[in-house]
Amino acid sequence: MQILTExxxxxxITGGNILTPKGFKADGVHAGLRYSKKDIGVIVSxxxxxxxxxxxxxxxxxxxxxxxxxxxxxxxxLQAVIVNSACANxxxxxxxxxxxxxxxxLTAKKFQLKEHHVAVASTGVIGEFLPMDKIxxxxxxxxxxxxxxxxxxFQTAILTTDLVQKACCYSANIDGKTIYMGGAAKGSGxxxxxxxxxxxxxxxxxxxxSSDLHIxxxxxxxxxxxxxxxxxxxxxNDMVLVMANGKAGNSPLNKSHPDWPIFVQxxxxxxxxxxxxxxRDGEGATKLIEAxxxxxxxxxxxxxxxxxxxxxxxxxxAVYGADAxxxxxxGAVGQCDAKVVPEKINVLIGDIxxxxxxxxxxxxEEEATEYLKNETVKITVDLQIGDGTxxxxxxxxxxxxxxxxxxxxT
Amino acid sequence: MQILTExxxxxxITGGNILTPKGFKADGVHAGLRYSKKDIGVIVSxxxxxxxxxxxxxxxxxxxxxxxxxxxxxxxxLQAVIVNSACANxxxxxxxxxxxxxxxxLTAKKFQLKEHHVAVASTGVIGEFLPMDKIxxxxxxxxxxxxxxxxxxFQTAILTTDLVQKACCYSANIDGKTIYMGGAAKGSGxxxxxxxxxxxxxxxxxxxxSSDLHIxxxxxxxxxxxxxxxxxxxxxNDMVLVMANGKAGNSPLNKSHPDWPIFVQxxxxxxxxxxxxxxRDGEGATKLIEAxxxxxxxxxxxxxxxxxxxxxxxxxxAVYGADAxxxxxxGAVGQCDAKVVPEKINVLIGDIxxxxxxxxxxxxEEEATEYLKNETVKITVDLQIGDGTxxxxxxxxxxxxxxxxxxxxT
Numbered sequence: 160m161q162i163l164t165e166x167x168x169x170x171x172i173t174g175g176n177i178l179t180p181k182g183f184k185a186d187g188v189h190a191g192l193r194y195s196k197k198d199i200g201v202i203v204s205x206x207x208x209x210x211x212x213x214x215x216x217x218x219x220x221x222x223x224x225x226x227x228x229x230x231x232x233x234x235x236x237l238q239a240v241i242v243n244s245a246c247a248n249x250x251x252x253x254x255x256x257x258x259x260x261x262x263x264x265l266t267a268k269k270f271q272l273k274e275h276h277v278a279v280a281s282t283g284v285i286g287e288f289l290p291m292d293k294i295x296x297x298x299x300x301x302x303x304x305x306x307x308x309x310x311x312x313f314q315t316a317i318l319t320t321d322l323v324q325k326a327c328c329y330s331a332n333i334d335g336k337t338i339y340m341g342g343a344a345k346g347s348g349x350x351x352x353x354x355x356x357x358x359x360x361x362x363x364x365x366x367x368x369s370s371d372l373h374i375x376x377x378x379x380x381x382x383x384x385x386x387x388x389x390x391x392x393x394x395x396n397d398m399v400l401v402m403a404n405g406k407a408g409n410s411p412l413n414k415s416h417p418d419w420p421i422f423v424q425x426x427x428x429x430x431x432x433x434x435x436x437x438x439r440d441g442e443g444a445t446k447l448i449e450a451x452x453x454x455x456x457x458x459x460x461x462x463x464x465x466x467x468x469x470x471x472x473x474x475x476x477a478v479y480g481a482d483a484x485x486x487x488x489x490g491a492v493g494q495c496d497a498k499v500v501p502e503k504i505n506v507l508i509g510d511i512x513x514x515x516x517x518x519x520x521x522x523x524e525e526e527a528t529e530y531l532k533n534e535t536v537k538i539t540v541d542l543q544i545g546d547g548t549x550x551x552x553x554x555x556x557x558x559x560x561x562x563x564x565x566x567x568x569t
Numbered sequence: 570m571q572i573l574t575e576x577x578x579x580x581x582i583t584g585g586n587i588l589t590p591k592g593f594k595a596d597g598v599h600a601g602l603r604y605s606k607k608d609i610g611v612i613v614s615x616x617x618x619x620x621x622x623x624x625x626x627x628x629x630x631x632x633x634x635x636x637x638x639x640x641x642x643x644x645x646x647l648q649a650v651i652v653n654s655a656c657a658n659x660x661x662x663x664x665x666x667x668x669x670x671x672x673x674x675l676t677a678k679k680f681q682l683k684e685h686h687v688a689v690a691s692t693g694v695i696g697e698f699l700p701m702d703k704i705x706x707x708x709x710x711x712x713x714x715x716x717x718x719x720x721x722x723f724q725t726a727i728l729t730t731d732l733v734q735k736a737c738c739y740s741a742n743i744d745g746k747t748i749y750m751g752g753a754a755k756g757s758g759x760x761x762x763x764x765x766x767x768x769x770x771x772x773x774x775x776x777x778x779s780s781d782l783h784i785x786x787x788x789x790x791x792x793x794x795x796x797x798x799x800x801x802x803x804x805x806n807d808m809v810l811v812m813a814n815g816k817a818g819n820s821p822l823n824k825s826h827p828d829w830p831i832f833v834q835x836x837x838x839x840x841x842x843x844x845x846x847x848x849r850d851g852e853g854a855t856k857l858i859e860a861x862x863x864x865x866x867x868x869x870x871x872x873x874x875x876x877x878x879x880x881x882x883x884x885x886x887a888v889y890g891a892d893a894x895x896x897x898x899x900g901a902v903g904q905c906d907a908k909v910v911p912e913k914i915n916v917l918i919g920d921i922x923x924x925x926x927x928x929x930x931x932x933x934e935e936e937a938t939e940y941l942k943n944e945t946v947k948i949t950v951d952l953q954i955g956d957g958t959x960x961x962x963x964x965x966x967x968x969x970x971x972x973x974x975x976x977x978x979t
Contacts, residue, residue, distance in 0.1 A: 215903075217903030217904050218904075219909075247896075249899075250896065250924070251929070285895075285900075286896050472970075472974070473974060476974035477975065482975070486660065489629050489659075489695060489696075490695070493627030493805055494628075501629050518662050519696040557975075560971070561889065561966060564882070564887065565890030565892070
């Protein structure tokens with residue numbers, strides 16, 4: 160596997176967002192689900208867009224996910240996605256599904272779209288019903304536009320206790336056209352300490368065939384969103400949605416197109432950027448932890464080990480305390496269901512070698528502590544048994560994590 | 570599966586310990602591996618005892634585990650186990666193995682035993698070598714005896730940052746004899762924030778065939794030690810060891826003996842008692858969390874779900890904050906690779922129903938908060954799809970957990 164980085168073919172667009180690709184508008188308003196912050200947002204495409212979505216694997220998929228799946232199943236096209244924060248509409252039974260279908264219907268009416276061209280997403284408390292009067296009022300207030308203020312209104316409306324908005328934009332030359340791809344995401348926060356949803360919405364003006372877009376999205380999310388963890392808990396509402404409206408005018412992309420790999424890379428880069436923003440803004444987090452695993456028997460093994468490292472409470476607290484406890488990294492690697500030869504393993508924190516061929520190395524504690532005070536901490540493990548590589552991202556575990564999650568209602 | 574409880578056939582022996590069964594002595598001394606606390610301990614049987622052991626599944630099994638396996642492989646008999654704290658002797662390569670073999674040799678000489686009748690266990694920092702001069706001195710200081718002071722000396726010597734000693738004793742009438750079984754354990758603490766080993770040593774005066782003893786131990790540990798979690802991290806040094814010296818005079822037990830189920834229950838009860846003591850004394854913990862899962866398709870599914878619940882950081886922080894966030898329990902259940910029918914699930918915190926047949930129930934927040942302030946919190950999930958049952962134990966996640974693990978060296 161090639162370790163993806165922002166390479167020559169993919170350009171980062173400073174200040175870009177979901178509205179940089181042609182043909183999309185957005186908005187976000189305060190509908191009263193939250194005290195004062197914006198809480199309902201929408202993205203609308205000028206024309207129905209090819210789309211793909213991936214969803215949480217939880218047994219308890221929330222109602223909006225079922226509504227969205229139903230929409231996409233009809234034609235594989237979406238023209239809008241409506242999102243609310245504050246209430247997850249999860250574990251709400253038949254009434255919950257009726258409510259999310261109603262939310263879809265109201266959005267379709269408001270923007271004169273076909274109902275099945277509307278997707279729905281929610282994030283917030285589990286087990287409470289949507290306040291449909293407020294939802295209805297909120298939808299009426301939406302007035303999508305193309306400028307940065309409208310993008311920011313959307314980015315804000317989908318947040319819960321996230322500290323920062325999460326957006327990015329990249330472009331690439333594909334099929335002789337400049338293709339833009341923008342993303343917005345939320346994750347790690349809790350408006351009510353019942354859940355921690357990850358939502359991401361990606362827009363592109365590329366023309367892409369839906370079935371292949373789905374394949375590309377699965378590949379991209381496996382390397383990005385599925386490789387981040389804040390606390391190891393999977394939400395009932397996780398969703399990543401991409402809309403490709405074809406406004407760039409390229410000939411439709413599919414797996415056979417010579418520029419297909421560039422498109423996949425564009426999508427992966429966008430997903431990775433958003434995923435890292437979510438990990439860095441994890442509840443109570445002060446640092447982003449990146450684990451890079453090389454020399455594994457397979458990429459799957461490498462990804463598994465990388466995720467185990469960034470998911471370990473002991474590694475997370477050590478990084479918070481700027482303590483170069485490589486034994487905890489070994490603990491995480493050791494418990495993985497992956498091929499490991501203890502005598503071959505190398506472990507580095509930053510560029511500082513901790514373990515070489517399974518033997519502890521002398522290192523400067525001071526230098527290591529200094530490195531661990533950075534806002535991004537990289538842990539590298541080379542298994543030296545194969546060509547498999549993988550990466551994962553997480554955050555440190557801090558007093559504030561406990562505070563956010565323990566002391567809300569008491 | 571029968572949910573095991575301390576039943577009529579198994580008697581709890583108040584104040585009992587590893588020296589209550591006939592024919593065992595123990596001691597613990599300060600050898601200088603730690604500043605002032607005891608750090609080397611030994612249990613000695615009057616005669617070679619049938620034995621069984623289970624070990625960590627980490628890829629990085631520490632040297633003492635390899636030495637112990639080697640000892641047991643020779644004859645299936647043990648007469649002593651030597652244990653040190655402060656240094657795990659893990660990730661120490663060939664020199665580490667030489668050291669643990671030397672520790673075995675020194676113990677055998679001191680007590681005039683066959684080398685392969687000695688087991689070795691260590692707990693402490695990963696990646697540092699044993700100070701063999703201190704180990705040698707310490708072994709010379711050991712002077713095993715039969716009284717409670719000697720049992721406590723051993724129980725203390727194996728601790729790291731555990732707050733309390735962990736011991737218990739039970740008896741049962743088996744084959745017309747009174748059989749005693751005692752246990753000592755450590756776990757959850759860190760003398761140095763590199764590891765968190767779980768060690769347990771069980772003595773019994775029962776006569777038991779070694780091969781069947783091993784089967785019984787695997788069964789008992791699967792229902793007890795393997796169902797606890799403090800932070801989801803598996804140590805390189807975990808070990809549970811049982812020695813059965815036959816001093817009770819019963820005819821040797823095996824799977825065909827009519828009283829075999831009682832013996833297995835005796836062993837399981839002992840393991841469960843120690844396991845719960847470890848979970849309750851988890852780093853920074855203020856509460857024991859018990860998850861009981863019933864109505865699963867299989868016992869395996871039930872155990873998996875129970876462990877996922879007590880392992881969830883979000884559940885752990887909610888319990889710490891006395892917040893009845895049943896949505897977090899749903900989150901944990903939802904991400905399990907087990908059969909779940911969302912519409913059928915019941916969730917209770919204590920006796921308070923949160924979710925019935927998948928529908929949220931009204932409950933008194935005050936009553937729930939009051940219940941969650943108890944030192945033991947029980948979470949019950951009834952899946953209502955089968956007969957599978959399981960239990961697991963964990964602890965709450967607190968500021969002190971972060972403090973213990975983050976702020977040690979900085």
